[in-house]
Amino acid sequence: MQTSLYDDRSLANPLASRLRPRTLAEYVGQQHLVGEGMVLRRLIEQDQIPSMIFWGPPGVGKTTLARVIAGSTQAVFIDFSAVTSGIKEIKEVMTRAENSRRLGEKTILFIDEIHRFNKAQQDAFLPFVEKGSIILIGATTENPSFEVNSALLSRCKVFVLHPLTAEDLEKLLQNGLEDPRGFGGQSIAISPEQLGFLAQFANGDARVALNTLEMVILNGQVEGETLWVTDRIIEQCTSKKSLLYDKGGEEHYNLISALHKSMRNSDVDAAVYWLARMLEAGEDPLYIARRITRFASEDVGMADSRALEISVAAFQACHLIGMPECSVHLTHAVTYLSLAPKSNALGAAYHSAKRDALGMLAEPVPLVIRNAPTRLMQELKYGEGYEYAHDYEEHLTGMQCLPDSLEGRVYYHPTDQGSEARVAERLRQIKALRAQIRARGKGGG
Numbered sequence: 001m002q003t004s005l006y007d008d009r010s011l012a013n014p015l016a017s018r019l020r021p022r023t024l025a026e027y028v029g030q031q032h033l034v035g036e037g038m039v040l041r042r043l044i045e046q047d048q049i050p051s052m053i054f055w056g057p058p059g060v061g062k063t064t065l066a067r068v069i070a071g072s073t074q075a076v077f078i079d080f081s082a083v084t085s086g087i088k089e090i091k092e093v094m095t096r097a098e099n100s101r102r103l104g105e106k107t108i109l110f111i112d113e114i115h116r117f118n119k120a121q122q123d124a125f126l127p128f129v130e131k132g133s134i135i136l137i138g139a140t141t142e143n144p145s146f147e148v149n150s151a152l153l154s155r156c157k158v159f160v161l162h163p164l165t166a167e168d169l170e171k172l173l174q175n176g177l178e179d180p181r182g183f184g185g186q187s188i189a190i191s192p193e194q195l196g197f198l199a200q201f202a203n204g205d206a207r208v209a210l211n212t213l214e215m216v217i218l219n220g221q222v223e224g225e226t227l228w229v230t231d232r233i234i235e236q237c238t239s240k241k242s243l244l245y246d247k248g249g250e251e252h253y254n255l256i257s258a259l260h261k262s263m264r265n266s267d268v269d270a271a272v273y274w275l276a277r278m279l280e281a282g283e284d285p286l287y288i289a290r291r292i293t294r295f296a297s298e299d300v301g302m303a304d305s306r307a308l309e310i311s312v313a314a315f316q317a318c319h320l321i322g323m324p325e326c327s328v329h330l331t332h333a334v335t336y337l338s339l340a341p342k343s344n345a346l347g348a349a350y351h352s353a354k355r356d357a358l359g360m361l362a363e364p365v366p367l368v369i370r371n372a373p374t375r376l377m378q379e380l381k382y383g384e385g386y387e388y389a390h391d392y393e394e395h396l397t398g399m400q401c402l403p404d405s406l407e408g409r410v411y412y413h414p415t416d417q418g419s420e421a422r423v424a425e426r427l428r429q430i431k432a433l434r435a436q437i438r439a440r441g442k443g444g445g
Helices: 002-006 039-045 062-072 087-102 119-131 166-178 192-202 206-218 231-238 250-264 268-280 285-303 306-321 327-339 345-359 375-379 420-439
Strands: 052-055 076-081 107-112 135-140 157-160 187-189 221-223 226-228
Touching (some): 039 062, 062 107, 062 135, 076 087, 119 135, 192 206, 250 268, 285 327, 285 345, 306 327
Antiparallel strands (some): 221 226
16 A cells, blocks of 8 residues: 555656745745845846856755746756766857857856866856856855856856755645645645654755655555654654654753753763754754854853864854764864863853943943044044053053943953963953052053
8 A cells, every 4th residue: 555655657756856846936945045025036037147156055955946047037048967067068058058149049057066167167168158158057065265266256146045944844844745746635644743853854955854754654654544654764764763852842942951051060971962962853053053152151261262262163063064974073062161171250241241231321431542533532532641552561551441430340250260260360460560550640540
């Protein structure tokens, strides 16, 4: 009975291929580009396509968007692969495009994986783009600043496509269940939670999401007229356990809290465990990287300023390569932060200053540290008495930089943890030296 789902030969192609959107109305995601009133949408609707590059990770709709353009343009549309084509094929296509231009016809040339072309191959397109023989649309997963010749890139508009959100992917999965090109008309029992898990598993990639859905349905259990998708089937098809993890629910916050508090308590083994729990349940690695970056300043701070550098580097690595490879970068950062000396002095300083800032919103900036770019400001004594710290041997003056009502207020109280002990000693020296300068009557205090 299970094979009855596939008796129709139209279902022989992969689900992601069958469900490829044909119009902008069917296209999901990238609303910053193709939402109502957005620039790219207007260009497509007006058939005024310029040469452009679509840059984004796999499975976010680059090729699909090009095919939507192909279906809506009056121009000749040529689909070209950078993997299988060489200089000879390029010249043949360019000759056809030039002949079409002379007949008053536009040619749109779509090149998938344009970054795979070498410099000589890319240079072959340049004169035809300049003459208007072709409108070039390139798709690439690599940064075009590095992979596309600068001369060619300067003649193209770059549109950045983002990984699809979980909501986008859930919509696509639902379409797969309802669309006649997918499994529309079939009785398939799959819960919203299971669809949500598949969306998280796909990590922004529509192709992965739809092909995984097809796999779990292919392996579903048929009972009567209904095919049932179980958690066990999903686990087998994704090689991941369904950990009952809801990104918007309580467990999401429980686990990130567990990671944060384990790092704060310098329990590296617990921290790495909670990290793995989240990643293997499908959590967005960039979300974890953002929280880790916050922790670096909130809980380590000046006790080890390298913590922030390592956290930001881990975030960048996650952004560049994604899961599963970036799991080791997050483990690197989590381990470093867990073992680093801890200080919450930066957060305490800000919250203390915030209370005063909100309670004293109208406190004037002292005249001595105001800029005076106009004559009127100079006449009003803006900047009068300002002393440039680098002009003094101590690189320090006695100027008062806080408003009068807050003179002497202290917000930052360094701890004796790690590097912050040296910071505390440096701050003590600065305050002592400033007091001496003011006592000598120097520095305008």
